[in-house]
Amino acid sequence: MTAPLQGIRVIDLTAVWAGPFGARLLGDYGAEVIKVESPRQWDLLRALGLIPRETPRWYNRSAYFNHNNRDKLGLALDLAIPSGRDVLLRLCAISDVIVENFRSDVMDNLGLSYAAVSGVNPAIIYVSMPGHGKTGPEKDYVAYGTNVEQLAGLVSLSGYEGGEPMKTGFSYGDPMAGTALVGAVAMAIRHRNRTGEGMYVELAQRENLSMFVGEHLVDFSMNGIPRTPIGNRHPFLAPHNRYRSAGDDSWIAIACENDGQFLALCQAIGRPDLPGDERFSTNVARKANEEELDGIIGAWTLQRGHYEGMHILQRAGVPAGAVLSVPELLSDPQLRSRGAWVEHSHPDAGTWEMESPPWELSRTPGHIRVPAPGFAEHNSYVFRDLLGLDDDAIARLYAEGATADTLDESLHR
Amino acid sequence: MPATLTGLRVLELGTFVSAPFCGKLFAGYGAEVIKVEPPGGDLARAHGPFKDGVPNPETSALFLYLNTGKKSVELDLRRPRGRDAFLRLAARCDVLVENFRPADLRALGLTYAALREVNPRLVLVSITPFGQDGPYSGYRANNLIAFAMGGQMHMTGTQEGGPLKNGGYQADYQGGLNGFSAAMLAVLAAERDGEGQHVDISVQHCMAPILEASIPYYSYLGRWAGIRRGNHMSSFIGIYPCQDGHLGVHVMPRNWKPFTDCIGRPDLLADPRFETQALRAAHNDELMAELYAWAATAKKHDVYRRAGAMRAPITFVHTMQDLIESPQLNARGSIRRIEHPAAGTASYPGPPWWMGPDGGWTTGRAPLLGEHTSVVLRDLAGLSAPELAALHNEGALG
Numbered sequence: 001m002t003a004p005l006q007g008i009r010v011i012d013l014t015a016v017w018a019g020p021f022g023a024r025l026l027g028d029y030g031a032e033v034i035k036v037e038s039p040r041q042w043d044l045l046r047a048l049g050l051i052p053r054e055t056p057r058w059y060n061r062s063a064y065f066n067h068n069n070r071d072k073l074g075l076a077l078d079l080a081i082p083s084g085r086d087v088l089l090r091l092c093a094i095s096d097v098i099v100e101n102f103r104s105d106v107m108d109n110l111g112l113s114y115a116a117v118s119g120v121n122p123a124i125i126y127v128s129m130p131g132h133g134k135t136g137p138e139k140d141y142v143a144y145g146t147n148v149e150q151l152a153g154l155v156s157l158s159g160y161e162g163g164e165p166m167k168t169g170f171s172y173g174d175p176m177a178g179t180a181l182v183g184a185v186a187m188a189i190r191h192r193n194r195t196g197e198g199m200y201v202e203l204a205q206r207e208n209l210s211m212f213v214g215e216h217l218v219d220f221s222m223n224g225i226p227r228t229p230i231g232n233r234h235p236f237l238a239p240h241n242r243y244r245s246a247g248d249d250s251w252i253a254i255a256c257e258n259d260g261q262f263l264a265l266c267q268a269i270g271r272p273d274l275p276g277d278e279r280f281s282t283n284v285a286r287k288a289n290e291e292e293l294d295g296i297i298g299a300w301t302l303q304r305g306h307y308e309g310m311h312i313l314q315r316a317g318v319p320a321g322a323v324l325s326v327p328e329l330l331s332d333p334q335l336r337s338r339g340a341w342v343e344h345s346h347p348d349a350g351t352w353e354m355e356s357p358p359w360e361l362s363r364t365p366g367h368i369r370v371p372a373p374g375f376a377e378h379n380s381y382v383f384r385d386l387l388g389l390d391d392d393a394i395a396r397l398y399a400e401g402a403t404a405d406t407l408d409e410s411l412h413r
Numbered sequence: 414m415p416a417t418l419t420g421l422r423v424l425e426l427g428t429f430v431s432a433p434f435c436g437k438l439f440a441g442y443g444a445e446v447i448k449v450e451p452p453g454g455d456l457a458r459a460h461g462p463f464k465d466g467v468p469n470p471e472t473s474a475l476f477l478y479l480n481t482g483k484k485s486v487e488l489d490l491r492r493p494r495g496r497d498a499f500l501r502l503a504a505r506c507d508v509l510v511e512n513f514r515p516a517d518l519r520a521l522g523l524t525y526a527a528l529r530e531v532n533p534r535l536v537l538v539s540i541t542p543f544g545q546d547g548p549y550s551g552y553r554a555n556n557l558i559a560f561a562m563g564g565q566m567h568m569t570g571t572q573e574g575g576p577l578k579n580g581g582y583q584a585d586y587q588g589g590l591n592g593f594s595a596a597m598l599a600v601l602a603a604e605r606d607g608e609g610q611h612v613d614i615s616v617q618h619c620m621a622p623i624l625e626a627s628i629p630y631y632s633y634l635g636r637w638a639g640i641r642r643g644n645h646m647s648s649f650i651g652i653y654p655c656q657d658g659h660l661g662v663h664v665m666p667r668n669w670k671p672f673t674d675c676i677g678r679p680d681l682l683a684d685p686r687f688e689t690q691a692l693r694a695a696h697n698d699e700l701m702a703e704l705y706a707w708a709a710t711a712k713k714h715d716v717y718r719r720a721g722a723m724r725a726p727i728t729f730v731h732t733m734q735d736l737i738e739s740p741q742l743n744a745r746g747s748i749r750r751i752e753h754p755a756a757g758t759a760s761y762p763g764p765p766w767w768m769g770p771d772g773g774w775t776t777g778r779a780p781l782l783g784e785h786t787s788v789v790l791r792d793l794a795g796l797s798a799p800e801l802a803a804l805h806n807e808g809a810l811g
């Protein structure tokens with residue numbers, strides 16, 4: 001069975017994380033994705049690989065780049081040079097999707113607005129992924145990874161009980177925008193299949209992430225009461241927390257949703273007396289006395305490893321889970337069983353393990369088909385095979401600096 | 414332009430957050446979404462916060478938000494006639510979204526094989542914490558457990574404070590969004606060749622690879638810092654308390670000049686300790702002290718406007734009130750007022766992204782419990798009046 005995006009060609013002008021991650025998912029599920037980088041403004045992730053710059057082709061060995069750009073082809077093209085822009089428009093004419101996440105005015109300034117691109121291909125799906133949007137009073141404001149979750153309202157709801165608002169552990173808005181990109185592109189393809197029409201899609205990253213706190217907005221607008229962070233607890237359920245386990249910085253999460261699960265928890269930790277205790281007999285009582293209850297549970301969890309505690313509690317029917325660290329994720333039996341990590345080889349970077357495509361589609365599965373492109377690796381394929389340029393035309397592109405085989409190493413220092 | 418998903422019909426057996434969020438996205442973009450609720454309704458109806466704090470299955474903010482634009486059918490799938498009616502609905506739908514524990518779905522006799530028998534075109538989307546197979550697939554989990562097992566908790570919070578969950582139901586929302594995008598791929602495949610399939614979403618598998626550079630660094634280089642950095646990735650990427658809230662700073666190398674200009678500290682720009690990103694990292698604590706002192710005298714709106722005009726990467730931590738009052742969101746129409754007969758009018762975020770110039774986003778309200786039971790079972794499942802009566806008599810309609 002062919003992949004769901006078989007036959008779809010995507011031009012990926014994005015850099016860093018949100019756009020590249022989303023475009024990589026399109027590649028995982030069958031699209032031919034051509035990543036375009038300027039020799040002068042190449043993707044920052046190539047520089048964030050922690051690879052010493054003395055290493056030959058260090059910029060092709062960044063795992064951070066290679067995880068987020070596999071299943072793509074690499075084209076070097078400077079869009080600010082007229083012949084580079086012309087090549088891009090020719091590529092647009094034979095592509096299905098173009099994705100960009102430049103600052104809001106850049107594509108217009110390059111003469112690559114939706115109007116310009118749809119002029120050469122009315123059926124194209126053109127996706128912009130700005131931070132704030134292409135319109136509105138804040139459209140030109142800078143918003144990087146950690147800013148997006150602040151603007152989306154999530155940070156104001158996160159944090160320890162009684163503490164200050166807390167950032168997430170990573171630039172959460174980026175992968176959420178990348179994940180949304182796939183749905184948006186698939187919707188636009190479906191629309192085009194039915195009508196023949198292309199479409200302009202705008203995915204403002206702060207708006208996308210604000211969908212993840214929607215119930216709080218509804219609540220506040222109905223009730224006018226600001227809710228402050230409550231750490232790992234739940235507004236209504238108890239017990240609901242993470243507890244220390246045996247071992248260094250080792251923790252287990254336990255969250256009971258009803259009396260039955262609490263009963264099972266009490267049996268499993270050898271405290272069958274608790275459900276009969278009026279401080280803990282109902283969820284309302286447990287919530288009122290959760291500090292004390294957490295102390296009792298924590299005394300049990302501290303006696304054993306987090307996985308062991310999880311297995312004991314789960315066998316009794318209690319929702320419990322080990323708080324997994326990064327090394328533990330790589331060895332976790334469930335993720336292993338699912339094939340979440342697969343061995344991968346790259347001509348410059350060697351062999352290591354990276355994540356598989358995340359979604360299992362039984363009939364049209366995703367695959368890692370090609371490693372991330374080295375810089376400019378597929379220039380020839382694009383210029384000759386796709387666009388039919390002759391040797392002279394290609395030589396002119398090199399001579400004008402519209403393309404190159406190497407990148408400006410002075411950037412991103 | 415009609416909404417993008419016009420003509421697509423989605424059946425949702427969604428409980429609480431993950432599958433309902435997936436269903437909400439379908440409904441928002443114009444699909445007909447039929448939510449089948451058990452007698453008494455989706456668990457989210459029993460959870461607050463409620464309007465005015467008064468428990469009412471029709472005024473839960475969580476339910477209202479996650480179920481906009483859907484139809485509600487109250488149906489007991491454990492009753493033979495209820496299950497039969499459900500299968501007749503499934504025969505007429507393109508997508509079925511569910512988030513049961515795999516064993517619980519099997520117990521209802523609703524395996525992919527059984528559904529395929531009534532509708533080979535059907536795309537079944539299962540959103541579960543661990544996926545359909547594997548050693549933990551029978552385990553019980555919810556947002557907190559998935560957040561822990563997906564690796565995001567261990568890296569969030571401070572070292573001394575311990576691992577921290579993010580606000581709300583972030584693991585569940587990730588499951589819902591991943592389910593939607595994956596489902597759309599399967600819809601494309603089904604519309605190409607008429608064949609459905611089973612889409613298996615493991616929230617853990619979706620969450621674990623996206624920890625910024627952590628997995629690449631550990632898997633490729635064996636490097637893992639193993640510490641939680643709280644509100645500061647570094648002095649120049651972090652959150653600082655200000656007079657009336659909190660400011661978020663995210664300075665990349667090229668922003669150092671506009672940043673120091675914006676905060677009125679040309680002396681920092683001239684300071685050799687802070688000349689490059691590497692030097693700023695080397696003198697992290699000194700720079701952090703400077704920024705704490707600056708922020709303490711600043712006001713969030715003033716700084717944000719000034720930073721915007723000067724292209725300095727400073728935002729502020731938006732509260733729910735800030736979202737509702739946001740000039741940007743209001744100018745773009747990305748918060749909508751929706752009226753509901755029991756809960757009144759409230760503000761809802763959306764669209765998450767804009768399909769075409771008008772966004773293609775519809776804003777129907779959440780349904781009352783069982784509001785569409787009769788009409789959907791009659792018109793779509795094709796049940797006759799006597800069949801509906803028999804269902805009712807069996808107690809299958811709640």
